[in-house]
Amino acid sequence: MSTSYDPSGVHPVLGVDAGTTTLREADHLIRDLTTTLALPPGTVACTHLIRTDARRGTAVSLELPDRESAADAWRHLQESSAPQGDQEAAAQAAAEHTARRSGRAVLFPGAEHLTGTVTVADLLELTSIDRVIVVGATSGELPAPTTPVHTQDHVRPEWRDGELVLALVPAVGNTLAPFEVPNPTPCCADHG
Known part of the structure; x- marks a missing residue:
């Protein structure tokens, strides 16, 4: 599982690539991360279609409500033993979400x-x-x-x-x- 962490925005955004290929798999990944990372209320989690030289598939982004919860999630992701994904795909998902240019929201307030x-x-x-x-x-x-x-x-x-x-x-x-x-x-x- 590759991750990218961008703490520069108002709300920190993590990009995660776990090798998912379909939107359905990415939706399930978000549901799994909601539990394993104990994502707090206010989290926005999105799926992203990824097209890089190394990867075709989906990645996810997690916008957390504060720096502390983002740092906890980042630490947990770095310590996980999940298969490594593509760092470029994770970074692309985080960048698109941070800019609010794209991303299909699966988890969002309300x-x-x-x-x-x-x-x-x-x-x-x-x-x-x-x-x-x-x-x-x-x-x-x-x-x-x-x-x-x-x-x-x-x-x-x-x-x-x-x-x-x-x-x-x-x-x-x-x-x-x-x-x-x-x-x-x-x-x-x-x-x-």
């Missing part, structure tokens, strides 16, 4: 409120998601605050231009749902 169906207003008020967009909507068109969002217990906003943005799609009955579904069917599953 995520625990996004189960079942919630309104757009609650989604924005109870979480660290800055805004929502509706895929296919005309530019600037926003859903009404009372519009129901069927979370499917799987909400993955992304960093875009410094904001945590959730892409939504229209669903039945004038409702919305996250663009990313929890268990996508592989493209060629029916082609045998």
Whole structure:
């Protein structure tokens, strides 16, 4: 497991590469790190697609709420006996998260409120998601605050231009749902 530590920002960010290749594996890595590192409330954990000369796959970034918890997590990661990943991939994940240019948030403040169906207003008020967009909507068109969002217990906003943005799609009955579904069917599953 390679890590990169950038304590320069307001909130320290760690990049971790454990050799994961898919978003699903990276999601599981974040869940495992949440437990093994005892990540404190306020942590933002993201997945990143990595494309370097040495690596194609995914890495994760962990933005911790304070320097002490970041130093503890860093120390634990350095002492772990996990397989070594690519240092460049870990650094890339940390840099992208720190700049808030990219990263698919799996763990973020308020995520625990996004189960079942919630309104757009609650989604924005109870979480660290800055805004929502509706895929296919005309530019600037926003859903009404009372519009129901069927979370499917799987909400993955992304960093875009410094904001945590959730892409939504229209669903039945004038409702919305996250663009990313929890268990996508592989493209060629029916082609045998």
